[in-house]
Each structure stands twice: as structure tokens, then as C-alpha cells.
Amino acid sequence: MNVWVFAEERTGSSWLSLEISKRLNLKYGYVESLISTYDTVIHTHNFQLLKDDIKDIVICTTRKNVFEHMLSYIFLYRTKITNPEFYNDPHIYYGNFKMSYDFQKMIEHMKIEIDKKEILDFINLKKERIQLLNEYKPNYIIYYEDLYKGISIPELGLNNIKFSDGGIMEKLPYDKRKIFVNWQQAENWLKEYYE
Numbered sequence: 001m002n003v004w005v006f007a008e009e010r011t012g013s014s015w016l017s018l019e020i021s022k023r024l025n026l027k028y029g030y031v032e033s034l035i036s037t038y039d040t041v042i043h044t045h046n047f048q049l050l051k052d053d054i055k056d057i058v059i060c061t062t063r064k065n066v067f068e069h070m071l072s073y074i075f076l077y078r079t080k081i082t083n084p085e086f087y088n089d090p091h092i093y094y095g096n097f098k099m100s101y102d103f104q105k106m107i108e109h110m111k112i113e114i115d116k117k118e119i120l121d122f123i124n125l126k127k128e129r130i131q132l133l134n135e136y137k138p139n140y141i142i143y144y145e146d147l148y149k150g151i152s153i154p155e156l157g158l159n160n161i162k163f164s165d166g167g168i169m170e171k172l173p174y175d176k177r178k179i180f181v182n183w184q185q186a187e188n189w190l191k192e193y194y195e
Contacts, residue, residue, distance in 0.1 A: 002056040050136035
């Protein structure tokens with residue numbers, strides 16, 4: 001048995017995939033193309049793979065709060081480009097931002113101005129993924145926000161999967177007013193073009 005996790009970035013998906021793998025004693029693999037394997041939790045950001053005839057259990061991770069998701073997504077990629085040493089810090093990518101002193105020190109001086117193109121790119125990616133999910137229905141859609149309370153995946157016999165089981169996965173943006181100089185304008189753009 002394989003479990004596919006189609007992961008929107010910044011949704012706790014890496015943690016979830018590893019947690020499922022650990023609980024079910026399955027291998028874990030990150031892929032961007034179809035692979036032939038068995039007994040593996042397959043983690044991917046390539047939603048186009050939904051078009052292939054996947055017979056395994058399919059899970060999608062996303063967020064309920066699209067604005068917070070967008071800020072976290074933009075922050076991740078801006079940081080990856082401007083501060084690659086922080087992008088590779090496991091506290092930032094897989095863990096709680098507040099655990100990394102260096103990260104806190106960095107964001108005190110970081111000011112990001114979001115441009116409209118970044119928002120439109122995020123919206124286009126989000127809409128493309130929603131269209132694929134509507135067409136090729138996953139077995140489960142798991143929301144980042146629900147992982148704080150705990151979720152169940154009955155087909156896998158898994159109950160009460162929550163962040164506290166393996167560390168908190170608090171993603172940005174709890175400091176959005178400090179980091180994003182035009183976060184209110186960005187929120188208005190998102191409302192204008194997404195809703």
C-alpha cells in the first residue's frame with residue numbers, strides 16, 4: 001500500500017507525511033514524477049500527477065486561511081532567494097519559527113514588500129490545484145489549521161494526528177506586521193483577484 005500526499009507548500013505536509021510514515025511503518029519519499037514503489041508515503045508538490053490513475057490512498061494538504069497561506073508561501077520563497085542559509089535551517093522549514101534565535105534576529109531587520117505579480121502567481125497556482133482536486137478527488141483533504149486540534153484518517157486506521165505529537169509546526173505569519181510592509185494592501189489584492 002502507498003499513501004500519496006499532494007502537498008501545498010506551507011501546510012504542515014512534510015510533518016504529516018513523516019508522521020503517517022512513522023505510525024504505519026512505511027518508507028517515505030519525496031517525488032516530482034510517478035514512481036513504482038510499495039509501502040511508501042509519497043510526498044509531492046506536483047498536483048499534475050493527480051491526472052495519472054493512482055489507485056492508492058490520496059491525501060491533499062492545504063490551508064483554510066488563504067491570506068495567511070499566501071504570506072507564508074511568499075515569505076518562504078523570498079527567504080530562499082535572499083537568505084539561503086536560513087532556508088536550510090530545520091527550525092524554519094520543518095519547525096517552529098520562534099525556536100530559532102537567528103531567525104528572530106534576521107526578521108527584526110527584514111522588510112518585504114509584496115508585489116502584485118507574486119499574489120497573482122500564488123492565486124493562479126492555487127486555482128490550478130483546486131481545479132485538479134475537483135476533477136480528481138482525493139480521499140482526504142487535510143487542513144493545516146485542523147492539525148492543531150487533531151485529525152483522523154479512518155482508511156489508514158489513524159486517529160488524533162496533531163502537531164503536538166511531533167512538535168509544533170507554527171508557520172509564518174505571526175509577525176506579518178513586522179515583516180510585510182504592505183500586508184494590508186496585499187490582503188486587499190488577494191480579495192480583489194481571488195474571491
